[in-house]
Amino acid sequence: MDERRRLLLSLGMLCYPFLAAAGVNQYAHGTGRIVGYLLLVAISACYLGVVVASMRAWPAYWWLVALMTVLAVLLAPLAHEMVLILVAVIVPSVAARVGAWTSAVLVVVGAATCVVVPLALGWNTGGSWYFAVAVVFTTLLVHAFSRTATANRELREARAEVARLASEAERNRIARDLHDLLGHSLTAITVKSALARRLEPDAARAEMESVEQLARQALSDVRAAVSGYQDVTLAGELARSRELLRAAGVAADLPTAVDAVPAEHRELFGWVVREGVTNVVRHARAGRCTVELTASTVEVRDDGVGGPAGTGSGLDGLRARVSAVGGVLTAGPVEPRGWCLRVTA
Numbered sequence: 001m002d003e004r005r006r007l008l009l010s011l012g013m014l015c016y017p018f019l020a021a022a023g024v025n026q027y028a029h030g031t032g033r034i035v036g037y038l039l040l041v042a043i044s045a046c047y048l049g050v051v052v053a054s055m056r057a058w059p060a061y062w063w064l065v066a067l068m069t070v071l072a073v074l075l076a077p078l079a080h081e082m083v084l085i086l087v088a089v090i091v092p093s094v095a096a097r098v099g100a101w102t103s104a105v106l107v108v109v110g111a112a113t114c115v116v117v118p119l120a121l122g123w124n125t126g127g128s129w130y131f132a133v134a135v136v137f138t139t140l141l142v143h144a145f146s147r148t149a150t151a152n153r154e155l156r157e158a159r160a161e162v163a164r165l166a167s168e169a170e171r172n173r174i175a176r177d178l179h180d181l182l183g184h185s186l187t188a189i190t191v192k193s194a195l196a197r198r199l200e201p202d203a204a205r206a207e208m209e210s211v212e213q214l215a216r217q218a219l220s221d222v223r224a225a226v227s228g229y230q231d232v233t234l235a236g237e238l239a240r241s242r243e244l245l246r247a248a249g250v251a252a253d254l255p256t257a258v259d260a261v262p263a264e265h266r267e268l269f270g271w272v273v274r275e276g277v278t279n280v281v282r283h284a285r286a287g288r289c290t291v292e293l294t295a296s297t298v299e300v301r302d303d304g305v306g307g308p309a310g311t312g313s314g315l316d317g318l319r320a321r322v323s324a325v326g327g328v329l330t331a332g333p334v335e336p337r338g339w340c341l342r343v344t345a
Contacts, residue, residue: 016089049064082127084131088137269343272322273300275314296344
């Protein structure tokens with residue numbers, strides 16, 4: 001769109017060579033008039049070449065400006081003072097590629113040329129001031145259009161970057177949510193399936209029914225994660241964690257109420273409980289898991305094998321959630337044994 005507008009503006013500025021043609025028609029005769037018209041055609045072609053070179057960043061830009069200037073000088077004896085209207089084409093072409101101060105100097109020099117040259121050469125000075133004003137006005141117009149085109153291009157680039165970042169953030173969110181949601185559900189399914197193998201048929205049937213419910217819940221969680229409407233509650237995660245720990249043979253010391261936790265922290269604390277308990281069942285080989293809640297903290301602690309403070313997709317995703325609300329996450333081994341995951345909101 002900007003290139004089309006620039007082309008339309010450039011075509012509009014071709015009126016200046018047509019005005020110079022009036023001078024050729026007035027002052028040149030015979031062969032001189034034909035030569036004058038051909039020079040104007042060549043100048044117009046050079047100017048269009050300058051416009052295209054500017055849009056395509058061709059290195060021939062300055063050669064075309066120089067050729068246009070030389071052709072204008074050759075046209076001067078044939079068009080007299082009317083050739084000075086071409087200064088309003090040449091000066092903006094140069095000013096568009098140089099700094100602001102240099103452009104200002106060029107405008108002053110170009111306007112002065114339109115006034116001084118007719119006086120020095122004895123040409124008609126009636127239109128000198130009009131030509132000087134045309135130089136200033138045209139340069140300002142081209143400068144304003146160039147600034148607008150640059151701003152539009154930067155805006156398009158910024159929009160593209162925002163779209164890219166939004167897409168990347170959405171991919172990261174889906175990956176994080178799928179890990180957190182499926183990690184818990186699949187761990188519970190694995191534990192319950194292993195437990196069912198060791199139980200009597202009736203008890204095993206009950207466990208497999210629970211596995212079926214977990215599988216259905218996992219499918220629902222995947223759909224919710226993709227759509228961005230996953231529903232994680234602290235009370236729900238405590239209930240699921242109690243069931244998961246029971247199936248894994250880990251003694252659960254979990255709170256029975258969440259009233260002490262403000263409503264704005266419950267979803268985040270639900271994610272912490274989910275990730276912490278899932279890691280206990282997966283890695284800790286613990287005999288007991290304890291969850292403690294206060295108004296601003298949640299802590300998941302076990303008495304398992306412990307280990308060095310790690311990262312992993314789960315903890316990295318949880319850190320991102322905690323950082324998003326300005327909280328602090330700490331995780332690592334505790335004495336005499338075990339692991340502790342603590343989040344302060």
